[in-house]
Amino acid sequence: MFSKAPLFILLVIGLLLVSCQNDPGPTQPYDSANFRYSALSKIILPADAELQTAKLFVYVHAYGSEEPGMVVDVKTHRITAPWTELGVTWGNFAAAYDLYVFGSFIVNGTGWLWVDVTDLVQGWLDGDYPNYGILLDQDLMCWAHFYSRENPGHGTKPEAAPPYLEITYSTPSGTATETVDATADAYIWEQNATSNYGDRLFLKSGYDERKEKQVLLFCEVEQEEEPGDGCTRTPEFWRNHCGVGCEPEPDLVTQYLPIWLGDEGGVSSILVGDAWTAYQILWMFWGDPDNGIIVLYAQLLAAKLNIAAGADGSSVAAEISSADEFLAEFDYTDWDFLSPYSKELVLNLAAVLADFNSGIIGPGPCVDDI
DSSP: OOOSSOSSOOEEOOOOOOEEESSOOOOOBOOGGGOOSOOBSOEEEOTTOEEEEEEEEEEEEEEEESSTTOEEEEEEEEBOSOOOTTTOOHHHHTTOBOOOOOEEEEEOSSEEEEEEOHHHHHHHHTTSSOOOOEEEEOOTTEEEEEEOTTSOOBTTBGGGOSOEEEEEEEETTEEEEEEEEOSEEEEEEGGGTTOOBTTOSEEEEEEETTEEEEEEEEOEEEEOOOOOTTOBOOHHHHHTTSSOSSSOOOOOSGGGOOEEESSTTOTTOEEEOSHHHHHHHHTTTTSOTTOHHHHHHHHHHHHHHHHHTTOOOGGGHHHHHHHHHHHTTOOGGGGGGSOHHHHHHHHHHHHHHHHHHHTSSTTOBOGGGO
């Protein structure tokens, strides 16, 4: 279903670490054999993706407690206000988090540990609350230090240092797992309530001189909007949502590719297999826009994207079939050699498809484009 919400749902994760209690909770160590060798600065989930799991990973550098036998128990909360890496302080953050605990894990050694934040991330994706991040807190007399994104790393794997989020999701074509590194992190300290610690090599949490420190982490995850819901969009919309260009909107096109312009396998047919090819066709980059075949390419591709996104194409089924039959035999270099009759045929097909894409005929335009 097409949503009137923004085209993507930003996912911001902010973190505050650790607490103490006498009863140990479940430890979730990271298996170094399964280390992810690369991570994105942003994850964009397909529109039809269903979240399976979301895990937040941190690398523990050091930890401790004032009393022997105490464990460092990390509790996760939802941050309820925005913050910036080089601007946040204890004072201006002002305890902006929900007291509800989404999950927890025990720090009982150095190295990677993770906490399940699936419910929290799902709430963001569903739009249940704004996406300002995660806060992790702890009880008195415990502390822990974590590698920050500014740290050059540890051992032989410097890329392993930054906190990151691991997302596993499913689509009709299968299951995928992606990771996204923190793009901002900081710690704040009750002792120095106006000081910012957003550029430090370590993220420090817990209690120091009986004053609390907390760690905040920002990751970015988006989900493509389902553009269907039976409505149609113009070539201009689709070309601005190919994920390319100077300031591109999220890529809504790739999920519907490949698309043939012309009967599949035709000598002059074009296989639109990637967003860059779609972008060029929708912008009519391949020649003079007075060339009717180039215009037909753009309108036919937009019509097929609309249909793939859920629009009813029955009103232009005959025109699409005729356009495919024509484009299987002729390409845009043939325009100047066509008879007046053939040129008129091409222009008429393009005009009908343009009426469909703009909502004059067919199911109508998407309401947020009017």
